[in-house]
Amino acid sequence: MTADISVRNLVKHYLVPVREGGLRASIKGVFKRRHRRVRAVDGISFEVARGEIVGFLGPNGAGKTTALKVLSGLLYPTDGEVAVLGHTPWQRKRDFLSRMTLIMGQRQQLFWDLPGIDTFLVNKAVFGLDEPTYEASFNLLSEMLELGDLLYKPVRQLSLGERMKSELAAGLLHSPSVLFLDEPTLGLDVTMQQRIRQFIKDYNAATGATILLTSHYMADVKALAERVIVIDQGLVLYDGLLQGLVESYAPHKTITLQFEQPVEIKDLERYGEVERIDELQFRIKTAKDAAPGATARLLADLPVADLSVEDPALEDVIDQVFRTAAE
Amino acid sequence: MRHILVGFAAFTRSELANLFQYRVMMFLYALWDVVNPIIYLIVWSLVAGERQISGFSRDDFIMYYLVFMVVSHLALAIEVYTFGPLIERGQLSPRLLRPIHPWWHAAAVNISYKVVNLIMLIPVWIGLFLVLRPAFPGDWITVALFLPALAAAIVLSFFIGSLFAMLAFWTTRSFSFWQIWTSLLFLMGGQVAPVAVLPGFVRDVAVALPARYALGFPVEVILGQLDAGELVMGFAMQAGWIALAALAFAFVWRSGIKRYSAVGA
Numbered sequence: 001m002t003a004d005i006s007v008r009n010l011v012k013h014y015l016v017p018v019r020e021g022g023l024r025a026s027i028k029g030v031f032k033r034r035h036r037r038v039r040a041v042d043g044i045s046f047e048v049a050r051g052e053i054v055g056f057l058g059p060n061g062a063g064k065t066t067a068l069k070v071l072s073g074l075l076y077p078t079d080g081e082v083a084v085l086g087h088t089p090w091q092r093k094r095d096f097l098s099r100m101t102l103i104m105g106q107r108q109q110l111f112w113d114l115p116g117i118d119t120f121l122v123n124k125a126v127f128g129l130d131e132p133t134y135e136a137s138f139n140l141l142s143e144m145l146e147l148g149d150l151l152y153k154p155v156r157q158l159s160l161g162e163r164m165k166s167e168l169a170a171g172l173l174h175s176p177s178v179l180f181l182d183e184p185t186l187g188l189d190v191t192m193q194q195r196i197r198q199f200i201k202d203y204n205a206a207t208g209a210t211i212l213l214t215s216h217y218m219a220d221v222k223a224l225a226e227r228v229i230v231i232d233q234g235l236v237l238y239d240g241l242l243q244g245l246v247e248s249y250a251p252h253k254t255i256t257l258q259f260e261q262p263v264e265i266k267d268l269e270r271y272g273e274v275e276r277i278d279e280l281q282f283r284i285k286t287a288k289d290a291a292p293g294a295t296a297r298l299l300a301d302l303p304v305a306d307l308s309v310e311d312p313a314l315e316d317v318i319d320q321v322f323r324t325a326a327e
Numbered sequence: 328m329r330h331i332l333v334g335f336a337a338f339t340r341s342e343l344a345n346l347f348q349y350r351v352m353m354f355l356y357a358l359w360d361v362v363n364p365i366i367y368l369i370v371w372s373l374v375a376g377e378r379q380i381s382g383f384s385r386d387d388f389i390m391y392y393l394v395f396m397v398v399s400h401l402a403l404a405i406e407v408y409t410f411g412p413l414i415e416r417g418q419l420s421p422r423l424l425r426p427i428h429p430w431w432h433a434a435a436v437n438i439s440y441k442v443v444n445l446i447m448l449i450p451v452w453i454g455l456f457l458v459l460r461p462a463f464p465g466d467w468i469t470v471a472l473f474l475p476a477l478a479a480a481i482v483l484s485f486f487i488g489s490l491f492a493m494l495a496f497w498t499t500r501s502f503s504f505w506q507i508w509t510s511l512l513f514l515m516g517g518q519v520a521p522v523a524v525l526p527g528f529v530r531d532v533a534v535a536l537p538a539r540y541a542l543g544f545p546v547e548v549i550l551g552q553l554d555a556g557e558l559v560m561g562f563a564m565q566a567g568w569i570a571l572a573a574l575a576f577a578f579v580w581r582s583g584i585k586r587y588s589a590v591g592a
Contacts, residue, residue, distance in 0.1 A: 076585045097426035109421035113348045125337030126427045
């Protein structure tokens, strides 16, 4: 399959000024500045095939946003090779910029004091969209995002969710083939998060666009990405299927039990690590292979009222990845 | 090229619409554009009285500052206030993602600001002209020469303002450097006094520096104060400074954008 995004040993370091607190340090700083090198991205490599949706995960400061900014041509890298749609992003060629978009949850391209439609008209002009193309794209986005009359109100009067929908539409008006989405659901309520998620899914299905997405909400990742790239401290810790991540880093299942009457905790400890929720409810963390046998024996030996077997929460799995890397 | 023109026109329309949202602020800015030259106009016409200073009569000073009022408004560089902060706050990012150079948007902001401000300036200017009724010493030739001189001053001023704005790629205190340029404009650009009135050595320096060509030169042209040799020299200096500023602009943009860190954006 063709790779729309190809990254080889990408490095981005920043020099940031540092000084201690206090007047003495301030005076010293006048004569001699000290800097610290921040290794935001420290040699990452990956490829994303055409039409794929990939989740880019990592804690705050892991280097996700920096990587997206390099990939979308905002930043020059310190080292490494990047090709997006066959272009070197930071050369910012017209063909490249016309075929990709970067949408950031907290960033706005919309004119603050004007209705969103004004930004749309500017984008129509600068992206060189003819009337039929603009109309078709506008109608599609309006319908998918249920924009209604949102675009005719000054942007400053819109709610966060309404603004995010308008931002998404403005960023997609030129029907880009590659989307970099940085926290597209940040700060939105659950309903709006779901709507944006569904939209991204539908957009991918309708256009075959390649999507690289960062999000702190694991629900976004679970709903959208089959494949994830986990990075921390500028390095790739995992690149593969989301399911594989769960299997590799969480080789256990969680059995949640509700009993009809109180049981002894020692009767449960042979099945795995036990956590008491209340007098009648327990959670047992057991090895994945042992889970079916343990479930059968628990049902046979103890007065079980209810039982469920689950994979651990994705947040816990990711946390496990970071802890394993730190060790 | 077509996409640049279409994009530039779209930016200008939006920025005009944007500025009309801030009518009071624009009115105050326009007021300042008027007040400042009026102060010099009053001072110099009082000093001149019935005599002449370096060939300038009372009427010449009045006419000089009336024209200066319009020129200083049109050749005002605002990029340190409009573009510099975008770099500092990382807000340049959305503009870098559009397939048109961000400076076209900056130029549209510049032109829109001046158009809106001019709408407020014109009635005040006409009022002042009718009250003061100075004699116009120029003719249709000086008026014809004034237009390219003004256009060149606007372009030069935009490039120089942009250079100072782009210092924001390196420092968060680009305003401090901007003060150097505004002081130069004040002293040697024809603001505090027409360049012809400056004392010998200072005048020689002013004639060599770019400040005069970004501000006072078109006023001197329209008032017919320059002989043929001075006119040729003046236009050549304008062209030279524009070429130099454009080269510096391209170089600084190329180096600066590599340092852009898109902080917080």
